[in-house]
Amino acid sequence: MTRLFGCVCGQFHSPGAGLGMAAERVAVPVPFYVIEHPEGVALFDAGLHDDMQDADDPYRQRLREGGMDVSLTADETLGRHLERLEIDAAKVRYVVLSHLHFDHSGGLGSLPNATVVVQAKEWAAGADEETSRRYFLPKRFFDLGHQLRLVDGEHDLFGDGSVTCIPSHGHTPGHQSLRVRSEQGDHILVGDACYTAESAVSRNFPAYADHAAMNRSLDALMAMRGPQTVMIYGHDPDQWGERALLPSARG
Numbered sequence: 001m002t003r004l005f006g007c008v009c010g011q012f013h014s015p016g017a018g019l020g021m022a023a024e025r026v027a028v029p030v031p032f033y034v035i036e037h038p039e040g041v042a043l044f045d046a047g048l049h050d051d052m053q054d055a056d057d058p059y060r061q062r063l064r065e066g067g068m069d070v071s072l073t074a075d076e077t078l079g080r081h082l083e084r085l086e087i088d089a090a091k092v093r094y095v096v097l098s099h100l101h102f103d104h105s106g107g108l109g110s111l112p113n114a115t116v117v118v119q120a121k122e123w124a125a126g127a128d129e130e131t132s133r134r135y136f137l138p139k140r141f142f143d144l145g146h147q148l149r150l151v152d153g154e155h156d157l158f159g160d161g162s163v164t165c166i167p168s169h170g171h172t173p174g175h176q177s178l179r180v181r182s183e184q185g186d187h188i189l190v191g192d193a194c195y196t197a198e199s200a201v202s203r204n205f206p207a208y209a210d211h212a213a214m215n216r217s218l219d220a221l222m223a224m225r226g227p228q229t230v231m232i233y234g235h236d237p238d239q240w241g242e243r244a245l246l247p248s249a250r251g
C-alpha cells in the first residue's frame with residue numbers, strides 16, 4: 001500500500017502582497033511530501049536547503065534585500081523529517097520537483113541517490129540564463145548532478161496510477177502538481193500552481209508569473225477533483241499545524 005506524509009521544512013517570510021494575501025507580513029509553511037510505495041520512496045519537493053538555518057547565507061541575504069526571508073530550525077530540516085519517518089535519505093528513489101524555486105529544490109543535496117523527476121520545460125527554463133533570471137531559478141539548489149527523468153506532460157511515476165505528475169505551468173514555465181492515491185485518500189498536491197485555498201478563489205497570483213497559464217492550469221486541476229479529492233495548496237498556513245490534512249509521522 002502507498003502511504004503519504006506531509007512535512008513542514010521551515011517558513012517563508014514575505015510581504016503578504018507577494019503571496020496574494022491581505023496581511024502586511026506573512027510567514028507561510030514550506031512543505032514537502034513523502035510517499036512510501038512498495039517499489040520505493042518518492043518525495044514531492046525537497047523543502048529548504050540545510051544552509052538556510054544560517055542567517056548569513058548569501059541567498060538569505062539576497063532574500064532580505066527583496067523584503068523576504070526564510071527560517072529553518074535543526075528540527076525542521078529534510079534530513080530530520082526523514083529520520084523521524086525512519087527513512088534512509090540515501091535510499092530515496094525519486095524526488096518529483098514541482099518546480100525549481102529554492103524552497104522546493106533546496107533539500108536535493110541531502111538526497112544523493114534520488115532520480116529527479118521534473119518537467120522538461122522546467123529544466124530547460126532553469127538552464128536558460130534569461131528565463132532562469134526572470135523566474136528566479138537559482139542553479140545552486142538543483143544543478144547537482146542527479147540522475148534526471150525529464151517528463152513532458154502527465155507521467156505515471158510507478159506505472160500503477162498511484163502517483164501521477166500533472167503539468168500545471170504558469171507559476172514557472174514547467175511547474176507540475178502531483179496526484180497521489182494512497183491509504184490516506186485521494187490528494188492533489190497542488191504545489192505553487194496555487195499558494196492557498198483562498199487564492200484558488202480570488203486568483204491572486206504572484207506578479208512575475210504567467211497569470212493566463214496559471215488560470216488555465218488551476219481550472220484543469222479543479223476539474224480533476226472527484227467527490228473525495230483533497231487539494232493541498234503550496235503554502236497555505238491553514239492546512240498545516242493543528243489543522244494538518246496529512247500525517248507527519250508514523251501512527
Ligand SMILES: [Zn+2]
Nearest residue numbers: 101103192234
Ligand atoms: Zn514555493
